[in-house]
Structures are given as C-alpha cells and as structure tokens.
Amino acid sequence: MRGLKSEIGFSLIVSFIVVMLSIALLINLNNQRFDIIEGGDFSDPSFWQCRGNATIQNGKAHLTINETQGKNCSFSAVHQGAYPHGWDRKGQIKEVEVRKNEASEKALFLRIVANRSEFRFYNRTESIVNIGVMIWIQLDEKYDKPINESRQLELDINFASFLYGWWTNYTVKPITWDTHFIGYSTGEDDDYHYVDSANNVMFEANRVYEISIDVGKSIAKAFERFNIQWGRLRSFDIYIEAKYGYGEVNIDSVEFFYAPKANISQIIFQSMLNGFLAFLATFLLIHLFKRMRGLLSSPLRSYSQHQIKQRTAMSKIGGDL
Numbered sequence: 001m002r003g004l005k006s007e008i009g010f011s012l013i014v015s016f017i018v019v020m021l022s023i024a025l026l027i028n029l030n031n032q033r034f035d036i037i038e039g040g041d042f043s044d045p046s047f048w049q050c051r052g053n054a055t056i057q058n059g060k061a062h063l064t065i066n067e068t069q070g071k072n073c074s075f076s077a078v079h080q081g082a083y084p085h086g087w088d089r090k091g092q093i094k095e096v097e098v099r100k101n102e103a104s105e106k107a108l109f110l111r112i113v114a115n116r117s118e119f120r121f122y123n124r125t126e127s128i129v130n131i132g133v134m135i136w137i138q139l140d141e142k143y144d145k146p147i148n149e150s151r152q153l154e155l156d157i158n159f160a161s162f163l164y165g166w167w168t169n170y171t172v173k174p175i176t177w178d179t180h181f182i183g184y185s186t187g188e189d190d191d192y193h194y195v196d197s198a199n200n201v202m203f204e205a206n207r208v209y210e211i212s213i214d215v216g217k218s219i220a221k222a223f224e225r226f227n228i229q230w231g232r233l234r235s236f237d238i239y240i241e242a243k244y245g246y247g248e249v250n251i252d253s254v255e256f257f258y259a260p261k262a263n264i265s266q267i268i269f270q271s272m273l274n275g276f277l278a279f280l281a282t283f284l285l286i287h288l289f290k291r292m293r294g295l296l297s298s299p300l301r302s303y304s305q306h307q308i309k310q311r312t313a314m315s316k317i318g319g320d321l
C-alpha cells in the first residue's frame with residue numbers, strides 16, 4: 001500500500017513538471033513570428049523575380065503596366081517561390097501549412113507600404129487597373145504536374161482596384177471583389193481561383209499607404225468555397241494588372257508573416273492532456289519495471305534453493321558411501 005502511494009506521488013510530480021513545461025513551451029511557440037518571404041524591404045533584388053515591366057532599385061520595387069489591346073491577365077510583378085505546374089520558380093518561401101478549421105486563426109498577415117501613380121483608362125466600355133497580391137497554395141502532391149493533371153489554388157487579393165466605363169457611368173470607381181472560378185476562361189489552367197479584396201484601398205494617387213491584409217481570412221473563404229481541407233503556401237507575387245489601362249506602383253516594403261495567437265484555453269487543455277499522459281506513462285512504467293524485477297528475481301531464487309537442496313542430498317549420499 002505504501003508502494004502504491006509513492007508510485008502515485010512520483011507520477012504526479014512528473015505530471016506536474018510536464019504540465020508546466022508544456023505551458024511554457026506552447027506560449028513561447030504561439031507568440032513567435034515567422035517571415036514567409038525574404039527581402040521584403042527590396043534592398044537586395046536577388047530575392048525576387050521581376051516579371052513584365054518591373055524593376056527593383058534603391059530599396060523599392062517599381063511596377064508599370066500599359067495595356068492597350070484589351071487582353072486579360074496582362075501584368076507586371078515581383079515574385080518569389082514556386083508556381084505550380086512546373087512554371088517559373090525563384091527561391092523558396094516559408095511553406096506554411098494551413099488546415100481548413102484553423103485558416104482564420106493561423107494569423108497570416110501582409111503589410112505593404114506603397115504609393116501608386118494616376119491611372120489612365122482607354123476604353124469606354126470597360127477599363128480596369130488592379131494592384132494586388134497573388135498567392136499559390138499547394139493542395140496535393142501533384143503541384144508540379146502539368147495543368148491538365150493537377151488542380152491547385154490561386155488566391156488573389158486586391159488592395160487597389162479601379163474600374164471605368166459603361167458599368168460605372170463613365171467615372172473611375174474603386175471596386176471590391178469576392179468571386180471565384182475554376183480554370184481560366186482562356187483555358188490556361190484548370191486551377192481553383194479565388195479573388196478577394198482587402199479593406200484598404202489606395203484611393204489617392206501619389207500618397208503613401210500602409211496596407212495590412214488578413215490573408216488567413218481570405219484563405220478560409222477560399223477553402224470554404226471549394227471545400228478544401230489542407231494547403232501549403234508555395235508562391236507569392238505583388239502585381240499590377242490592367243485591361244485597356246495604364247498604372248504604376250512603387251512598393252517600399254512588403255512583409256508576409258505567420259504569427260499564431262496564443263489561445264490560452266487551448267494551451268491549458270493541451271498541457272493538461274500532456275500531464276495526464278505523462279502521469280499514466282510514469283505510473284505504468286514503474287509498475288512494468290517492478291513486475292520485470294519480480295519476474296527476474298523469483299525464478300532465480302527458487303532455482304538456487306532447489307540446487308542447494310540437491311547438493312545437500314548429494315553430499316549426504318556421498319557421506320554414506
């Protein structure tokens with residue numbers, strides 16, 4: 001009985017230590033911040049791939065677009081990471097994994113400091129100029145397979161989007177998007193596309209804006225819409241695109257980071273669970289150890305006693321002879 005008490009006592013002490021360590025570790029882990037992209041201050045252009053009419057100089061990225069033919073998807077961008085389907089790649093971003101139920105709690109944020117030029121609109125029916133980010137998310141192991149064998153997710157978040165034409169009664173109007181489709185109408189791919197807008201819109205030209213974007217929120221919407229359970233961040237672009245339009249944007253800096261919030265009740269629950277498991281493990285190990293010691297010692301003892309008896313008997317016989 002005293003043995004059992006000390007076993008429980010010892011297991012409780014181990015369990016308590018595990019709970020305390022778990023709390024400390026989980027709080028520490030949950031308050032960390034991980035940068036998903038590198039070179040976001042544009043002091044070193046080698047982190048980036050420039051696409052279209054894009055340059056990086058003097059700590060800024062400068063993107064220009066001038067589209068006069070009415071082509072869709074004409075853009076200039078700075079890019080890093082790996083596009084799907086074996087398209088271009090430049091370095092590697094931190095490939096954070098996101099599950100459906102935790103997408104909004106993942107705390108994925110973008111902070112962009114930028115200013116834009118005056119935009120020009122050429123077509124009276126429909127002209128458009130857009131500034132945004134494009135994030136490719138891997139959904140399965142076929143990420144690098146050709147477009148007809150693989151379906152991945154492109155998330156597009158605009159933070160300055162302006163429309164001019166018949167639709168807007170011939171005035172330039174900021175517009176917000178919340179739309180989705182599968183595959184480009186041009187047949188360029190067969191991927192999931194989700195187009196969202198950040199709340200911040202760069203209303204005025206030649207003014208510096210600090211834009212913050214809750215990327216996790218947009219990922220949650222896209223996952224919900226397409227019933228996606230899991231994804232991994234693979235590629236990041238900032239772009240300016242236009243259809244019958246002209247625009248420029250200067251980007252001073254971009255930060256894209258992952259900073260999970262400490263969820264106290266979750267941490268306590270997880271730590272208690274760890275403590276309980278540690279208690280069970282310790283208690284069972286002590287028992288197992290004791291039993292093994294018992295099993296090892298008892299046959300030895302009976303064996304040697306048996307031998308002693310035999311020897312005494314033998315010596316008795318010898319004595320008689």
Ligand SMILES: [Ca+2]
Pocket residue numbers: 040041042043058059060251252253
């Ligand atoms: Ca800069």
